Amino acid sequence: MRTDIARRLLGLPRSSFATTAGRIAELVEAGEDVVNLCQGNPDLPTPPHIVEALRQEVLDPATHRYPAFSGMLELKVAIAEWYAAEHQVDLDPETEVAILFGAKAGLVEISQCFLNPGDVCLMPDPAFPDYWAGVLLAGARMHPLPLLRENGFLPDYDALDPTVSDSAKLMFLNYPNNPTSVTAPLEFYERTVRFAEAHDVIVASDFAYGALPLGGETPVSFLRAPGAKDVGVEFISLSKIFNMAGWRIGAVVGHREVIGAINLIQEHYYVSLPPFIQRAAVAALTGPQDCVRELSDVYRRRRDGFVAGLWDAGWHVDVPRSIFAWLPIPGGGSSVDFAGELLQRANVAVAPGRWFGEHGEGYVRVSLLAPEDRLREAVGRLVDFSAGRVWPSASAARTAPPSGPGARTPVHSTST
Numbered sequence: 001m002r003t004d005i006a007r008r009l010l011g012l013p014r015s016s017f018a019t020t021a022g023r024i025a026e027l028v029e030a031g032e033d034v035v036n037l038c039q040g041n042p043d044l045p046t047p048p049h050i051v052e053a054l055r056q057e058v059l060d061p062a063t064h065r066y067p068a069f070s071g072m073l074e075l076k077v078a079i080a081e082w083y084a085a086e087h088q089v090d091l092d093p094e095t096e097v098a099i100l101f102g103a104k105a106g107l108v109e110i111s112q113c114f115l116n117p118g119d120v121c122l123m124p125d126p127a128f129p130d131y132w133a134g135v136l137l138a139g140a141r142m143h144p145l146p147l148l149r150e151n152g153f154l155p156d157y158d159a160l161d162p163t164v165s166d167s168a169k170l171m172f173l174n175y176p177n178n179p180t181s182v183t184a185p186l187e188f189y190e191r192t193v194r195f196a197e198a199h200d201v202i203v204a205s206d207f208a209y210g211a212l213p214l215g216g217e218t219p220v221s222f223l224r225a226p227g228a229k230d231v232g233v234e235f236i237s238l239s240k241i242f243n244m245a246g247w248r249i250g251a252v253v254g255h256r257e258v259i260g261a262i263n264l265i266q267e268h269y270y271v272s273l274p275p276f277i278q279r280a281a282v283a284a285l286t287g288p289q290d291c292v293r294e295l296s297d298v299y300r301r302r303r304d305g306f307v308a309g310l311w312d313a314g315w316h317v318d319v320p321r322s323i324f325a326w327l328p329i330p331g332g333g334s335s336v337d338f339a340g341e342l343l344q345r346a347n348v349a350v351a352p353g354r355w356f357g358e359h360g361e362g363y364v365r366v367s368l369l370a371p372e373d374r375l376r377e378a379v380g381r382l383v384d385f386s387a388g389r390v391w392p393s394a395s396a397a398r399t400a401p402p403s404g405p406g407a408r409t410p411v412h413s414t415s416t
Helices: 016-029 048-058 073-087 103-114 130-137 162-167 186-199 256-269 275-286 290-312 335-346 372-385
Strands: 097-100 120-125 141-146 168-174 202-206 232-237 250-254 324-328 363-367
Touching: 016 335, 048 275, 073 097, 073 250, 073 275, 097 103, 097 256, 103 130, 103 168, 103 202, 103 232, 103 250, 103 256, 120 130, 120 162, 130 141, 162 168, 162 186, 168 186, 186 202, 232 256, 250 256, 290 324, 290 372, 335 363, 335 372
Parallel strands: 120 141, 120 168, 168 202, 202 232
Antiparallel strands: 097 250, 232 250, 324 363
16 A cells, blocks of 8 residues: 655645654653643633533434535624724625634635745745645745844835745735734835735735723724725634634634635635634634633733743743733753753743744744743743843843733833
8 A cells, every 4th residue: 555645745744743742741741840831732611601501402303414615604703893993993704704614724824825836925924834734745945034133023114125026826914913012104005005916916914912902092093094995914813812722613714715615615625614613713803802801801911920920030022912922932052952951951831933944043933822820930040041141131122021020010111
């Protein structure tokens, strides 16, 4: 029997996160106390009213049958109404909304829908590594959009070679950003629309963290920019909004032809998400939103305490605007080496910036998805581990620290 793997799979990288997860499991099994701040896996339960909605829907025999191939209209209506209420964006539920088996699936599918071998995709660097998978499966090429501190971790379209801009077919964006944790202003999205129109580029905006306003104001949706629906789409994830990570449900909204293509590919991959999960998602989107505000408050308290502890130790870091902290490595050096040594010597797991691209080097990403006491423990271990290293100067940080150790008051970043 021939079991040669198809060439399209040979180009896919192995997940560094999975490898590290295995190493963490080994340490825990050996009795080590590991503070795992490596992955973005929500640690709190789904709100009870959503769980109860699922229980009730599972008891309904109507949800035991196959649903409509492209998803249930009532869920699409709920998504459109939620977008209108939360982000002042009008959507046609029937033509401008697609249901996803988690936002991650759609972020891979869009490349397969629109990229042919040799096509160019503009890719933020650093970026969420799963964006790369769809591009590689399509046999397309990635051209980096460097996200640099001096540009507020926003891409500089003017720095692109015009021939690259003209040849690009698809572009990924992600704000609030993973891993740098900055937000983007409306003016940037307006520039993005002009760039996409001028060069005929499809914009894929990943808005997975857009419903959690840790900075005091709700992050701006790409679709708020005039003309945005004419050039692209936006992805949302109920995993982050409602702690529904294990439910694997998200959506993509915007440009009708893009939505149609994603619906087409999903007919062949999945058919549709289970009806009881779709109906429970309706309950999440249309029910009380207090749980979202409470979750944002939890993350804000965690963030403020974590950042205050680092500032008290002299480690001047930017104040995160999402559930990740992007930390410059004291003394510089390899982010992979720093993270590996930190796990080996201090039992703290973080993600090396190099995992997110060449321009992620010099940083590590820390997930704030852990209880406050564990984050305090991590700060102590980070500081002890980094003793003797050269701390980043205060002038390198763009934001003021929280006031006092363990501060609980909201922190407002001055960065974008």
